Amino acid sequence: MTSIARLIRLGFIAGDVKTFTSIHQATFAILLGTSAFLLSFLRPADDVKEIWLLTGSLLLVLATVGAFFAHRFKHTALPNLVIPLLDFAALGLCRLATYPDGAGLSILAFTPTVWLVMTFKMRGAAIALLGVLVTLTPVSLFVGDAPTDAARVVLALILPVAVILVSGMIVGFDMRLHAANQRLSSALQSQERLTRDLKKTGALLRGTGASVDVGVIVLDDEGSSVFENPAYKSHLAAAAAAQPDEQGRFQSIVFAADGTTRLSPADTPLARVRRGEFFSDELYWVGEPGSDQRALAVSAVQWQGHPSIAPHTILTTHDVTRTQHLIRARETIMASVSHELRTPLTSIIGYTELAIDELEEEAQTTTSATAEPGTASSIACHLEVIRRNSEQLYALVEDILLEQQAESARLHLNISAVDVASIVDEVVRSLQPAAADNGVELRIEEPAPIIVMANSRRLTQVLTNLVSNGIKYSGTGHHVTVIPKTDVSGGGFDVRDDGPGLSPAELERLFTPYFRSASARGSTQRGAGLGLTVTKTLVEAHGGEISVSSELGHGSVFRVRMPIGAEGEQQ
Numbered sequence: 001m002t003s004i005a006r007l008i009r010l011g012f013i014a015g016d017v018k019t020f021t022s023i024h025q026a027t028f029a030i031l032l033g034t035s036a037f038l039l040s041f042l043r044p045a046d047d048v049k050e051i052w053l054l055t056g057s058l059l060l061v062l063a064t065v066g067a068f069f070a071h072r073f074k075h076t077a078l079p080n081l082v083i084p085l086l087d088f089a090a091l092g093l094c095r096l097a098t099y100p101d102g103a104g105l106s107i108l109a110f111t112p113t114v115w116l117v118m119t120f121k122m123r124g125a126a127i128a129l130l131g132v133l134v135t136l137t138p139v140s141l142f143v144g145d146a147p148t149d150a151a152r153v154v155l156a157l158i159l160p161v162a163v164i165l166v167s168g169m170i171v172g173f174d175m176r177l178h179a180a181n182q183r184l185s186s187a188l189q190s191q192e193r194l195t196r197d198l199k200k201t202g203a204l205l206r207g208t209g210a211s212v213d214v215g216v217i218v219l220d221d222e223g224s225s226v227f228e229n230p231a232y233k234s235h236l237a238a239a240a241a242a243q244p245d246e247q248g249r250f251q252s253i254v255f256a257a258d259g260t261t262r263l264s265p266a267d268t269p270l271a272r273v274r275r276g277e278f279f280s281d282e283l284y285w286v287g288e289p290g291s292d293q294r295a296l297a298v299s300a301v302q303w304q305g306h307p308s309i310a311p312h313t314i315l316t317t318h319d320v321t322r323t324q325h326l327i328r329a330r331e332t333i334m335a336s337v338s339h340e341l342r343t344p345l346t347s348i349i350g351y352t353e354l355a356i357d358e359l360e361e362e363a364q365t366t367t368s369a370t371a372e373p374g375t376a377s378s379i380a381c382h383l384e385v386i387r388r389n390s391e392q393l394y395a396l397v398e399d400i401l402l403e404q405q406a407e408s409a410r411l412h413l414n415i416s417a418v419d420v421a422s423i424v425d426e427v428v429r430s431l432q433p434a435a436a437d438n439g440v441e442l443r444i445e446e447p448a449p450i451i452v453m454a455n456s457r458r459l460t461q462v463l464t465n466l467v468s469n470g471i472k473y474s475g476t477g478h479h480v481t482v483i484p485k486t487d488v489s490g491g492g493f494d495v496r497d498d499g500p501g502l503s504p505a506e507l508e509r510l511f512t513p514y515f516r517s518a519s520a521r522g523s524t525q526r527g528a529g530l531g532l533t534v535t536k537t538l539v540e541a542h543g544g545e546i547s548v549s550s551e552l553g554h555g556s557v558f559r560v561r562m563p564i565g566a567e568g569e570q571q
Helices: 002-013 017-042 050-072 078-097 101-120 122-135 137-142 150-211 230-235 269-274 321-365 375-407 420-437 456-474 504-509 518-522 531-541
Strands: 214-219 225-228 242-244 250-252 279-286 294-303 312-319 416-419 441-444 451-454 479-487 490-497 545-550 556-562
Touching: 017 050, 017 078, 017 101, 050 078, 078 101, 078 122, 078 137, 101 122, 101 150, 122 137, 122 150, 137 150, 214 230, 214 269, 230 312, 269 279, 269 294, 269 312, 294 321, 416 420, 416 456, 420 441, 420 456, 420 479, 420 490, 451 456, 451 490, 451 556, 456 479, 456 490, 456 531, 456 556, 531 545
Parallel strands: 441 479
Antiparallel strands: 214 225, 214 312, 242 250, 279 294, 294 312, 416 451, 479 490, 490 556, 545 556
């Protein structure tokens, strides 16, 4: 049984041509030979034509022997034509020898038919039909005592028609199988190309990831790492770890942007990403405070290359330790210089004001005959210029100090409930002379009682900066309007002007330190470009929001909103 099973596997599963041909022909020969001899044995001798039976058997043996040697004819299809034709001839003679009982042997005609169709396609179907018409149909029409009438003709034609139908089905199945095989081969080739490309891409990505100094980790939709490069391992792999303190509680070694506020393990970048949070260029410090502490700019984005692929999260880290040290050094130098400048400037302003007062008093009480007319007033004018420029320089130093305090988280505000209407009224009254000097109409629109939680002095500074900018850069004949307002964002005010406006590119950089718009640079007004930066810093330090909308030639609107509070409330 083992040998038979092996032959069947080789012939019908493994597709061995020699084995398949031999089994196919041997099976046909056994069925036909056995059936024919049984019929001849079970019938009287005078009803069996031994000569036809022996001749058919001889042809059958010849065809079977030929099937066992057909594999030697590798470069010709002749055996695949001769053997089925011998089978048809043997079948026809055996059927003739055993007719009418042998009529049932006609069913075996499909064996050589299939052989021919599979080998020669439509030509094989035509040869099979011809074989049936030559070897089997004449027996059905003319042999026997029954008359050759219409009924016998119909019965005789059933087999040829069946051969045509079966041949057509086989050809159709073969064509569809061939087309499917073509598609499968094409898909397999595409898959192989894609696999090769993916291998190349993977190798390139691994090589690139290993050579760059940007840390990269890719997480699947379940938060598991599917790729991480060496830079990430050196940057942030330890950051996800936690160290036990003296009480055995775990403390992360990741710190906030100030470098001293320790984050809980749940607030580390990797933990946040696994919760589904995304962020860009957030600053973290890794390691205990000291010379070995490392600053990292961390970003997390979601990526989905194809709809069939689950989304992945890419977290990148960039070592900005050197940059942060330089920024801290710059802040230290700027703060030191600003402090050093503020003291002598205070003295200069004070003594200048004192000198101006003394000159005015002397001019009123002295009637010196030797003094030239206008000398005291000329000196007073010079001193006034010194005082005005000193005050501008002092204001610049204050802005620089304020900006440095905000960047280093050292800006502290005493918050209380503040009436916006009183702040607006105070600032507008104090800036009316400046507006008049510049030919600008300054006004308050729709004054309303609004209580916000803010530092009164700093809120006054915010409004003063915005209104002063409107006055300075709107131009003669224009208007600046302050509008107290409340909305879903909080309470505050809008400062609207109908000046030259700002371009979209200028709007993007408006709150950048030391940036001045084209209209500001083209005006006669001096400035360092820190006013709006300081304004934004103060508003955000209150937990408020500042925004601006503008269009070239149509003015600008600055909106400031602070947290709303109840009157009398303190914090």
